[in-house]
Amino acid sequence: MxxxxxxxxxxxxxxxxxxxxxxxxxxxxxxxxxxxxxxxxxxxxxxxxxxxxxxxxxxxxxxxxxxxxxxxxxxxxxxxxxxxxxxxxxxxxxxxxxxxxxxxxxxxxxxxxxxxxxxxxxxxxxxxxxxxxxxxxxxxxxxxxxxxxxxxxxxxxxxxxxxxxxARRPPVELASTPLDDTSRRIASHAASLIADGSTLQFGVGRIPDAILSSLSHARNLGIHSGLINDAVVDLIERGAVTNADKGIDAGITVTNQVIGTQRLYRFVHENKAVAVRPTSYTHGQGNLAQINRLVAINSALQVGLDGSVNSETLDGTAIGAIGGQLDFVRGANASRGGRAIIALPATASDGSSRIVANVETVTTPRADVDGIVTEWGIAELRGCGLAERARRLIAIAAPEHRDALSDQIRKATG
Missing domain, CATH: 3.40.1080.10 (Glutaconate Coenzyme A-transferase)
Incomplete structure (x- = not known):
């Protein structure tokens, strides 16, 4: 060297x-x-x-x-x-x-x-x-x-x-995105699905941040995630996260990446209550299945009326990623009392519906889907047939798009 x-x-x-x-x-x-x-x-x-x-x-x-x-x-x-x-x-x-x-x-x-x-x-x-x-x-x-x-x-x-x-430069920082009314409304619905004693996985962005910020009242939460951010420090300091009921890694916040600001970096420095573990551990299906009440919180670009989730492309252009979504969706489905939540705004920035008849790319297949959350409510899809899935998803689409989605279903079914 x-x-x-x-x-x-x-x-x-x-x-x-x-x-x-x-x-x-x-x-x-x-x-x-x-x-x-x-x-x-x-x-x-x-x-x-x-x-x-x-x-x-x-x-x-x-x-x-x-x-x-x-x-x-x-x-x-x-x-x-x-x-x-x-x-x-x-x-x-x-x-x-x-x-x-x-x-x-x-x-x-x-x-x-x-x-x-x-x-x-x-x-x-x-x-x-x-x-x-x-x-x-x-x-x-x-x-x-x-x-x-x-x-x-x-x-x-x-x-x-x-x-x-x-190094001549300190590490990159990523501050939390300011919350808006839509993300808060989504968070209020999603939080109702997260029971005390749940273990959380989440990604980067306004909606995961909003959901985490709405959980300060919760008790005995755990963290086993692909990443942690500054919001985790808030939950730990408020006593909401104890990692006591996870089933594995008791007392330890487990993550694969640390993405936040210097406040988070100071918190994790030489902190034995935080483990930054390899992907084979954090995303491994055998480990995820052992976790009690694993709640996977992920986002999407579109959700089809059959429940298929697209987190990768729009109009043929890649603007997202598969990432760890399917790893954690399947892990949460295998977890005792687990939930796999896909949370997204009902409309895109151009006003178009994110609830669509058919997604253009399937990231999470309809067979793996659990709960879909928008600012308009929750669509519980696990165990539902296609007609019922469509009805429930249209109910959480933006009101101005519901009639058009219903018309598309009627045309498709003759």
Whole structure:
């Protein structure tokens, strides 16, 4: 290993056709990715595998760089709109596992690490980067003094780090989106499905934040999620989250990623009550089935009248991701007392209905669907036939779209 002087010179390190993998979301190693993008025009053409991006690093990337991801989240939407992002339609758990089996073979890995004493931690995300690094030709680690040291994400001693740099930037932060009337109304319905003692999984965005903020009255909640955010700190500090009744990992908040602000980062730093565990654990069906009352809270772009859920595309354009939705929907369905909630506004920003006759892409099949929530109410779909599903979904569509949806059903059934 060698200590590099910033900025790092990537000349000679990046080879033509290389697959470069970097940490995702708040685990993006900004000092390294910004330096790479600044030098990309002078480097041979290479590929980058990215996850959700909440920085501006790749917004004006050189044509020398082509991008791949498992979805379109955050600022990657700009790459997708420009036709520069190839989406791999994969469940998040399978996408991560493909690095362990070398289906995805990284050549260069850029990672942000936290250090405490002589120990290193992957800090804010324990996803696919470690497995990618195991088979990579070159691993460059950015040691960030502002990144929290998290447990269960320790960097393995058998995975070499070939170069180290010291971060010039603190980790990416993602503040909660301000709530609006629609998200609060959705949250009030969804909260009625979450009993005391439930264990929660949720994603990024206004609606999950609204649902979490509505649960401060709850008791003995647990967290086992693909991510945690600042709202989790609120629930823990108010005594709503104890992790006492989960069935596994008693007393421990379990997550795969930490996505929030410095307040959250300070909370998780060297906190043994928080475990940042690998995807194989957080999303593993065997583990999820052991959890008591697992409530999976996920969002969607559309829901079809048969219950099919689309969280990926609109008008043929990728603007979302499969992510961990199906992993957690099926895990919640297998959990004792579990619920799988899909929560979404009834209308899109252009006024069109998000409850539609047929979705254009199926992310969660109708056979796995449980409860659908909009600001207009709850459609309980588990065990219902197609006609009853349509009736219940039309009832929670926006009032101005209900007649048209009913007409579509009548025409389809003759």
């Amino acid at each position: 060698s200590e590099s002087v910033l900025p790092i010179d990537f000349a000679g390190l990046i080879r033509e056709g290389d697959l470069v993998v970097c940490g995702q979301a708040t685990a993006e190693p900004l000092t390294l990715t910004e330096a790479l993008m600044a030098q990309a025009a002078q480097l041979p053409p290479f590929r980058m595998m990215i996850g959700p991006v909440f920085s501006e690093t790749f917004s004006a990337a050189s044509p020398n760089v082509s991008f791949q991801s498992y979805g379109v989240i955050g600022t990657t939407r700009r790459l997708a709109r420009a036709g520069r992002l190839e989406v791999i339609p994969s469940n998040y758990s399978a996408f991560c596992a493909d690095f362990a089996t070398r289906r995805h073979q990284a050549d260069v890995v850029l990672v942000q690490l936290a250090q405490s004493g002589g120990r290193l931690s992957a800090s804010l995300s324990n996803d696919y980067v470690i497995d990618a690094a195991r088979g990579a030709r070159l691993v460059i680690a950015e040691i960030n003094p502002d990144a929290p040291f998290t447990f269960s994400a320790e960097w393995p001693a058998d995975v070499p780090i070939h170069r180290r740099v010291t």
